[in-house]
Each structure stands twice: as C-alpha cells, then as structure tokens.
Amino acid sequence: MVETRRPRIGVMGGTFDPIHHGHLVAASEVATSFDLDEVVFVPTGQPWQKTVVTESEHRYLMTVIATAANPRFTVSRVDIDRDGPTYTIDTLRDLAAARPDSDLFFITGADAIAQILNWKNVEELWSLAHFVAVSRPGHALTVSGLPSRRVSLLEVPALAISSTDCRSRVSRGFPVWYLVPDGVVQYITKHHLYRSST
Ligand SMILES: Nc1ncnc2c1ncn2[C@@H]1O[C@H](COP(=O)(O)OP(=O)(O)OP(=O)(O)O)[C@@H](O)[C@H]1O
Numbered sequence: 001m002v003e004t005r006r007p008r009i010g011v012m013g014g015t016f017d018p019i020h021h022g023h024l025v026a027a028s029e030v031a032t033s034f035d036l037d038e039v040v041f042v043p044t045g046q047p048w049q050k051t052v053v054t055e056s057e058h059r060y061l062m063t064v065i066a067t068a069a070n071p072r073f074t075v076s077r078v079d080i081d082r083d084g085p086t087y088t089i090d091t092l093r094d095l096a097a098a099r100p101d102s103d104l105f106f107i108t109g110a111d112a113i114a115q116i117l118n119w120k121n122v123e124e125l126w127s128l129a130h131f132v133a134v135s136r137p138g139h140a141l142t143v144s145g146l147p148s149r150r151v152s153l154l155e156v157p158a159l160a161i162s163s164t165d166c167r168s169r170v171s172r173g174f175p176v177w178y179l180v181p182d183g184v185v186q187y188i189t190k191h192h193l194y195r196s197s198t
C-alpha cells in the first residue's frame with residue numbers, strides 16, 4: 001500500500017501592525033527547515049494582550065501585499081472575521097477543521113513562546129499543532145517548562161525589526177524602507193498610517 005504524505009501547513013499568527021521582514025524571514029526559514037507545503041499568515045482580530053491596534057482590514061491587506069510574491073505563502077481571515085478577543089486555540093481549531101488531513105506547525109518568535117503558558121487553553125494547544133519557536137534579537141530562546149515533543153527551536157537570521165519600531169519611525173518621519181516590503185511602505189503612505197502613534 002502506498003502511504004500518502006499528509007500536507008504540512010505552517011501557521012504564522014501575528015498582529016502584523018505592520019508586517020515586516022522579521023515575520024517573513026521567520027516563516028520562510030521554518031518552511032524550509034520543517035518541509036512545509038504552505039505557510040498561512042493569520043492576522044489577529046482583537047489581540048487581548050495589546051492595547052491600540054490598527055484596523056484589521058489595513059493589517060490584513062498589508063499582509064496580503066507582503067506575502068503575494070511567495071507561492072507558498074497565503075493569508076487567512078479566520079481571526080479577523082471572528083468576533084471577540086483572538087485566541088490561538090480558536091485559530092487552530094478553525095484551521096484544523098478546514099484542513100482535517102493536515103499537520104499544523106504554529107510559528108512564534110522567542111518573545112511569544114515565552115508567554116505561551118499564559119495563553120487560553122494552553123494544554124489543548126499542544127494537541128492541535130507542533131510549535132516552532134524562532135530566535136529573535138533581544139529575546140532568549142528557551143522552552144523550559146514546555147512539552148519538548150510538541151515544541152521545537154530554530155535559529156533564524158537575526159533581524160532586529162519590530163512593528164513597534166516601524167510605527168515609531170513612521171510617526172517621527174523616519175523611513176521604513178527595507179524594514180518592511182516596498183508595497184507595505186507604499187500602503188502605509190497611501191493610507192496615512194502611524195502618523196501620530198508610537
Ligand atoms: N524580528 C523578528 N524575528 C523573529 N520573530 C519575530 C520578529 N518579529 C516578530 N516576530 C514574531 O512574529 C509573531 C508576530 O509578531 P507581531 O505581529 O506581534 O510583531 P512584533 O514586531 O512583535 O509587534 P509589536 O512590536 O507591535 O509587538 C510573534 O510570534 C513574534 O514573536
């Protein structure tokens with residue numbers, strides 16, 4: 001009997017306010033190292049641990065623009081179309097229901113994985129996806145206290161870029177060229193985003 005390979009789907013969750021090259025390099029590196037067929041970028045709807053967040057349609061469209069050139073990258077609306085606070089447990093349940101024959105790999109940076117024990121229904125999360133935590137400048141990459149068979153660590157090229165810094169730079173009149181994709185720079189300018197935020 002011929003065994004068919006189950007599709008391997010990466011899930012890159014983030015607020016993406018705005019999406020930057022740190023996100024894209026993380027997704028690309030995990031896709032190669034874990035032999036993923038696709039990486040689904042999932043912009044958050046209402047991230048419950050962040051305060052001021054740009055309108056979800058802007059964040060969604062910037063994510064579409066940033067990922068458009070890569071045939072393995074797609075963008076999902078599951079989190080922005082769901083009412084209420086965004087929890088990864090709902091993201092993974094929705095994606096698993098839509099792709100029941102796939103294995104899911106949830107991608108996080110070192111800062112996010114360090115907080116995961118505070119996420120909603122964390123014990124159930126381990127059964128829905130394998131978690132891949134990537135290195136990020138300024139954050140120690142550690143999985144102590146997490147189930148070793150469900151979490152992997154991956155060193156990726158260090159990009160000291162954050163969405164907070166991109167927003168701050170725009171608000172102070174500094175360029176974000178080469179920190180975010182060119183189309184995202186143009187989208188930010190066209191829609192006057194981040195002019196007065198930090
Ligand atoms: N430069 C980076 N290198 C590696 N991982 C990153 C990097 N930037 C963000 N990530 C990871 O990408 C995911 C989504 O990040 P998010 O959209 O919150 O961006 P951010 O730059 O951390 O935003 P903010 O500065 O607004 O908190 C998280 O898991 C985060 O750890």
Ligand SMILES: O=C(O)c1ccc[n+]([C@@H]2O[C@H](COP(=O)([O-])O)[C@@H](O)[C@H]2O)c1
Pocket residue numbers: 012013014015016042044047049050086087088089112118119120
């Ligand atoms: O499920 C939770 O409780 C939870 C708490 C904080 C963050 N997350 C998820 O972690 C990902 C990165 O979040 P953020 O806030 O760093 O952009 C994103 O997919 C969030 O939905 C999830």
